[in-house]
Amino acid sequence: MQKWFKKYLVFLQGISLMVGVSQVVGCDFSDDFYRPxxxxxxxxxxxxxxxxxxxxxxxxxxxxxxxxxxxxxxxxxxxxxxxxxxxxxxxxxxxxxxxxxxxxxxxxxxxxxxxxxxxxxxxxxxxSNSKHLADNFRVTQLGAIFDYRPKSILTALMEKNLNSLGKITEIAEQLTAVDNYEYNYNEKGEVIGATLAVDDVVPQEIPTSFYGSLNLGFSASGEPVSPTGTWGIKLDQLVGELETDLATVDKNDTYSILMYLITRNLGLYNYLGVLINDLDLITVQPSVGENSKYEVTFKTKPYEWQNRPLTPKEQNAEYDNFAHYLNDSDGITITFSYFNFKKQL
Incomplete structure (x- = not known):
């Protein structure tokens, strides 16, 4: 997965350098060559x-x-x-x-x-700028996922559609509501996927947010497995020493800062589902620190080890209010400078 993410970063870096390539077909009998x-x-x-x-x-x-x-x-x-x-x-x-x-x-x-x-x-x-879910997420068979919570589903969805990672803030703000998901079951009562639907009507004006529906296929194991290999560890124990100075960034919302942190510490990508579920990404906000640099401290939700409930309803209830893999009330402080490049154009 880390290799995929590196390819994605190279892809992003190459976008601004890409040029059109034309293929030239030679023909000795140009007068007879059909040209539509x-x-x-x-x-x-x-x-x-x-x-x-x-x-x-x-x-x-x-x-x-x-x-x-x-x-x-x-x-x-x-x-x-x-x-x-x-x-x-x-x-x-x-x-x-x-x-x-x-x-x-x-x-x-x-x-x-x-x-x-x-x-x-x-x-x-x-x-090419559609906001319809089906145009933004082409791969919908997600395989085995973390658990049945929306953030876990969306993490797997982004991993299968790497081009969507740049839209993580929109995805988090618009697609994490439990009411947007209708879980699908087989004859044995096992979860086999879900239908994600939001504003599923033909827009009457230019859409500014996601809309439409997706039929997602996935499964989750009955017993939770800690991707970290253990339980209740701190953030800086995930991949060793973290690089926390992000230099200059062009987005300063919480989810974007998290993705910038991951690009600086690629090993964190292996724990994207853990980070998105266990970190308190709602109440934390960037503030101005020393030398006019911004800073934000990522902390986990209150930690509570417990057996993971089996049903989507239970997982989306009280269980979702706690961290279950990471336990870091002190957190890590990220520093960065912010410059809105697009606004200057």
């Missing part, structure tokens, strides 16, 4: 008095914004929107205009004048 017509971002035939010069497809992140601007241009050119026909396809398959146009995919819109079929606008737009 290029797919233009946007084109039109007919539609007198309509100019698409101001439509730059690359600046659109949402279909609704593109359609809004096209409607505005058509109305300004004295076309009645009631006389226009709108067709849409996603990834080559026709869908309706009432479908969820905020989902990831390659969209093509064809606008035709009902009164003159030679008037036509074709626009192509790729959406």
């Amino acid at each position: 017509d290029p797919i233009l971002p946007i084109s039109k035939t007919g539609f007198a008095n309509v100019s698409l010069d101001k439509i730059d497809i690359e600046r659109y992140s949402y279909n609704v914004d593109l359609l809004h601007d096209l409607d505005k241009i058509l109305v300004q050119a004295d076309y009645d929107l009631q006389n226009l026909d709108y067709q849409v396809s996603k990834d080559g398959t026709a869908i309706t205009m009432d479908a969820d146009l905020f989902r990831n995919g390659n969209y093509q819109f064809i606008i035709t004048n009902k009164q003159n079929s030679s008037d036509q606008i074709i626009a192509n737009l790729t959406i």
Whole structure:
């Protein structure tokens, strides 16, 4: 798992350096080589008095914004929107205009004048910023997980979908409520997974948080096994001496700081489920310490060793208020400088 995480870090570091690579196909008989017509971002035939010069497809992140601007241009050119026909396809398959146009995919819109079929606008737009759960978590079979609590499920989900680790704060804030989970059982009454659902309707405006549903498959062993090899140990005993000065970071919320700490001490990744469940990540907040640097102290919840309850209902009740693997009321203090790089752009 640690090897996977290192690959993920290399992947993140490489994003800003990536360049497009083109493959060139040679052919001695270029005149006979079939070249399909290029797919233009946007084109039109007919539609007198309509100019698409101001439509730059690359600046659109949402279909609704593109359609809004096209409607505005058509109305300004004295076309009645009631006389226009709108067709849409996603990834080559026709869908309706009432479908969820905020989902990831390659969209093509064809606008035709009902009164003159030679008037036509074709626009192509790729959406890649969907907030739908199914677009953010492609792998849903999680295998054996820590236990049945939402944070344990989400930890396994992020480990199977490493690109989601950068969204850990959103995930923690929006997806940890027990009410969002409906546990699924087999004929023997054993938990075989859960359905995670939150705001599972087609959005009427641009989504700002996760929505949709996921059918997750997983199991948990009947007896708890301590990933640390023992019970009730302190944070600095997990992987030896920790590097606690994070230098400069661009996010200062609790979950992001925890992930920065893990990137500085990669061995901690093996205990991500333990950290997320046993640390008090709710009441702790960063504060300004010495030399104008921020600091935050990660401590565990009150420690209580006990046999883990078998059912999701029991695990999500009083059991979740305590730490069961780590016991560190003193905690460790993390220092860092904060600079919001995105805000400066």
